[in-house]
Amino acid sequence: MKLTPFYIEQFYAVHEFTAPYMFGSSDCESMSIGELLAFEPDAQEAFQQLWMGYTESQGDPELRELVASLYANLDPQGVVVLTGAQEGIFLFTLTVLEAGDHMIVQTPAYQSQYQNALDLGIEISGWTLRESEDNRWSLDWEMLPKLLQPNTRALLITTPNNPTSYTFTEAELAQLVAFAREHDLYLFSDEVYRSLDHGGKVAPSAVELYEKAIGLGVMSKAYGLAGLRIGWLASQDHNLIERIRDHKFYTTICNSAPSEFLAKVALRHRQVILDRNRGIIQANIAHLEPFFATYADRFAWTPPTSGAISFPRLRYGSASGFANSLIETCGVMMVPSTKFDWGDQHFRLGMGRRNLPEALHRVAEFLKA
Numbered sequence: 001m002k003l004t005p006f007y008i009e010q011f012y013a014v015h016e017f018t019a020p021y022m023f024g025s026s027d028c029e030s031m032s033i034g035e036l037l038a039f040e041p042d043a044q045e046a047f048q049q050l051w052m053g054y055t056e057s058q059g060d061p062e063l064r065e066l067v068a069s070l071y072a073n074l075d076p077q078g079v080v081v082l083t084g085a086q087e088g089i090f091l092f093t094l095t096v097l098e099a100g101d102h103m104i105v106q107t108p109a110y111q112s113q114y115q116n117a118l119d120l121g122i123e124i125s126g127w128t129l130r131e132s133e134d135n136r137w138s139l140d141w142e143m144l145p146k147l148l149q150p151n152t153r154a155l156l157i158t159t160p161n162n163p164t165s166y167t168f169t170e171a172e173l174a175q176l177v178a179f180a181r182e183h184d185l186y187l188f189s190d191e192v193y194r195s196l197d198h199g200g201k202v203a204p205s206a207v208e209l210y211e212k213a214i215g216l217g218v219m220s221k222a223y224g225l226a227g228l229r230i231g232w233l234a235s236q237d238h239n240l241i242e243r244i245r246d247h248k249f250y251t252t253i254c255n256s257a258p259s260e261f262l263a264k265v266a267l268r269h270r271q272v273i274l275d276r277n278r279g280i281i282q283a284n285i286a287h288l289e290p291f292f293a294t295y296a297d298r299f300a301w302t303p304p305t306s307g308a309i310s311f312p313r314l315r316y317g318s319a320s321g322f323a324n325s326l327i328e329t330c331g332v333m334m335v336p337s338t339k340f341d342w343g344d345q346h347f348r349l350g351m352g353r354r355n356l357p358e359a360l361h362r363v364a365e366f367l368k369a
């Protein structure tokens with residue numbers, strides 16, 4: 001298997017640790033280990049005493065229990081803990097699909113969701129989101145059945161979507177599950193931004209509705225703990241989880257013990273962490289609204305109702321040119337849509353970082369100049 005370059009990650013490798021303002025990032029504001037341990041009086045001492053040997057390949061049992069509790073009626077046996085969400089995408093592709101199969105992928109999408117499959121010789125069709133003049137996104141239900149092929153084995157969605165934050169409603173998810181069930185398809189549901197509904201509602205997971213659904217979750221995005229590199233796959237299908245665990249022996253074998261410990265602390269206090277992060281996003285939206293109203297002739301933007309990102313459209317000019325100028329002149333990084341194979345008119349805007357108002361000020365100065 002030859003791997004195609006991962007364009008968005010290459011872009012991050014250049015800018016993530018040099019650009020002062022990460023205005024395009026999809027993860028929420030992080031915190032220090034000290035801040036996290038402070039959630040529990042005895043956590044600091046317990047962390048010092050943690051044994052540093054190998055850990056259970058499927059994941060720490062207590063951590064799997066905490067993860068299972070994020071879904072209705074899910075057994076800890078239906079969870080495999082992984083090194084970030086990316087390992088989950090890779091192992092799902094290797095475990096469920098083979099060369100000659102076909103998968104339908106909701107687009108725009110995070111590149112690895114279709115690239116790992118393409119590199120394995122799997123055919124891909126994009127189920128493209130529709131965009132209105134004012135930058136609202138919607139599903140194209142007429143298109144979906146036309147994409148089916150005799151060799152279609154799986155359907156992949158991201159809800160909330162990266163980069164638009166479009167989120168399936170309960171009714172839409174039920175409709176999609178009915179479609180997948182009718183055609184006996186695996187449904188891979190990337191839910192790394194789940195729990196970031198701005199109103200505080202927790203959206204249902206495909207895992208709760210369908211026996212052939214596989215849900216992807218992670219500590220990186222909604223919880224802002226990307227450095228833990230803790231993600232998971234969840235499914236009612238225990239046999240599938242076991243096969244994924246078996247393939248994990250070839251990638252990472254088991255997870256980092258300190259990271260599993262810290263992920264447990266975070267999940268025990270998830271409500272406080274999620275409330276904090278939703279608060280940051282809401283405060284940032286309050287800054288973004290007047291900005292986009294002022295520059296309505298240059299950008300089309302409608303704030304999403306969930307997630308930590310949005311995907312505004314430039315009314316003229318190239319998004320990659322705009323992104324390059326912003327990095328060079330004011331140290332503000334945003335991600336042009338070329339990194340999502342989605343033309344050159346949009347850019348991904350992250351709303352989960354505390355320094356967004358300063359970045360926005362710099363962008364406004366740049367536009368005035």
Ligand SMILES: Cc1ncc(COP(=O)(O)O)c(C=O)c1O
Pocket residue numbers: 026083084085086087110158162190192218220226231
């Ligand atoms: C939709 C989506 N899935 C998976 C990932 C991978 O997440 P992680 O960095 O935690 O492995 C990302 C990261 O940006 C993402 O946006």
